[in-house]
Amino acid sequence: MLTSLLLLGLTRLESTLSGTVSLPNGRPAYQAIVSFTGSTRPKPGGKAVVDQKDRTFLPHVSVVPVGTRVQFPNNDIVFHNVFTEFNSTKFDLGNYPKGTSRSQVLTRPGLAVILCSIHPEMCAYVMVVDTPFCALTDKKGHYQISGVPSGHYKVTFWHESGAKTAFDTDIAGNAPINIPLKK
Template sequence: MMTSLLPLIVLGQASTVSGTLTLRSKPVGDAVVWLSGSVASKPMTAKIEQKGKAFIPHVLVVTSDSTVSFPNRDDIFHNVFAEHRAKKFDLGMYPKGQTREVTFDKTGVVSVLCNIHSNMSAYVIVVGTPFFAKTDRNGHFSIADVPKGTYKVEGWHESGATYQGSLNVAGPTNLSFNLGR
């Protein structure tokens, strides 16, 4: 009897990086943390709804070349637009039940607004890595399946506070830091 051995690919163990982000020493929600290294990201699809004269979610994180849909759930018209170096677009006015899409092909923080309702705003954070998370209201985050290695760490909050550092992941890792201006 002949036995065939299939080649095996052994990957280093992946770990979870988790922690808490603070701003002025207080836990902060809707902040974003991401780890950049040698692993490329894959495009994804995501959604920001217009509902109750608000963008939901207020902060969205996507990878480069991802497509975000903007469905209008309100009984009124909206006009979604952005004027940022990472992405400029104007979706025009459209009514309830219609959806428009945008592909975000450059990394950066894109402020999304409604040309009709000045109180509406959202942020699309476009990252070039699959390792990212948004904090919960208590500032907690968790990034799963991070391979061993050294990463550039970045943090962001809509207040303008940011963080940059480095992190060596050799197993489950706690990463907590204060966002500064």
């Protein structure tokens, strides 16, 4: 039993990738987006939620694979709207009241800046990536992504301050990947 489990692990050669992302000023990058895009495509039918409460989108930053349906429930006492310009595809979910929800499937990779036409202070970022291997960093700038098969990947990091970087790498093990972000 143990032998077969070990063999299974060896044949699949999946890595757990982790590391720390730091901003150009040396501080940890909180809510930076990390993604590894290789030959594995995301499974269709993913779901995510960007809530609306206290005139704020929550979470402020999220990352989803292409094909994900994002729900935008209104859990506030006022009407909200959701609109964006998304890789030349505009969508506008209209104005809707407390206790209702609207959703949108995000089908193209890229950054969707989510806005509300009623409250100009409301803003959220949804990064759409063409890979299942993506994560957000925590307050220490740390990320972890498990189950990544060996292979060649394009690695991208993005932070709402505008700091970002991208490079290619071969993954074949659990070595940490620590990235300083450049402006």
